[in-house]
Amino acid sequence: SPGAPETEVKAVIVGDGGCGKTSLLVAFARGDFPKVYVPTVFEKYTASLQVSGKPVKIHLWDTAGQEDYDRLRPLSYSDANVVLVCFDVTDRASFDNILTK
Template sequence: PDPPPGPPEAAGAETKAAEIKAVIVGDGGCGKTSLLMVFARGDFPKVYVPTVFEKYTASFQVDGKPVKIHLWDTAGQEDYDRLRPLSYSDANVVLMCFDVTNRSSYDNILTKWYPEVNHFCKGVPVLLVGCKTDLRQDPEVLPMGLSLLAQARYQENVRDIFAATCATALGHLLGLQKAQPRHRVCLCTCVYVCM
């Protein structure tokens, strides 16, 4: 089995990639898998196939240091509500995704996804990611505070989302290493819109 994700090695040691586990959640069909496949494989899926559970791994550089990010793609359908929590174990960061063309997908972030993530991943950093911006007709439907538009279909700014994901997770791990108490004061660490 893979070793658990953890902080980078101590200074002076051979440079070994830090490992991060990122869990991606959101409604079925909101764009989670497309985002992950474009980042990890460079390939936008041609057809929608509902995910039960997939794991992707990608290597990345954060501030010139190697990072291996394990991306856990989860099923958003209610049929998998009892299975999905198994994915949360040892998560370093969670991406909550929603479809910017579907208001109920965003509403479910507040009523379903955040409560579930907060229950199973208390204290783990959370990033909010809006997907499918290439399909949206009305830019006014985006929630307040969304700051970066990216499109997985055209691979625009997708790497930025995962750079922020890695930096957020590594910063959190470093804070845990220093054993400083941290208090969660907001719903999300960072907000991005993609696809």
């Protein structure tokens, strides 16, 4: 209905560095694809969309995939409604790391 409050959703994306997390989020939130790879420490993107005709604001939390940040990554999980797990389909280790990181 018009004027209905926007539902807010927190989505955290995790996976190894270089597997495409940031590219996926930027393509979704901004409709653009990054031309250059720049490792992320932490970024947050916001997008508004309609779900079953109702407004939803989705906060997309992009986490660092590099091992140096393994201890910081869990700090972004608090209050997450969705966790999106990504891996590089050409790198078996990237898939195996899903269970350990």
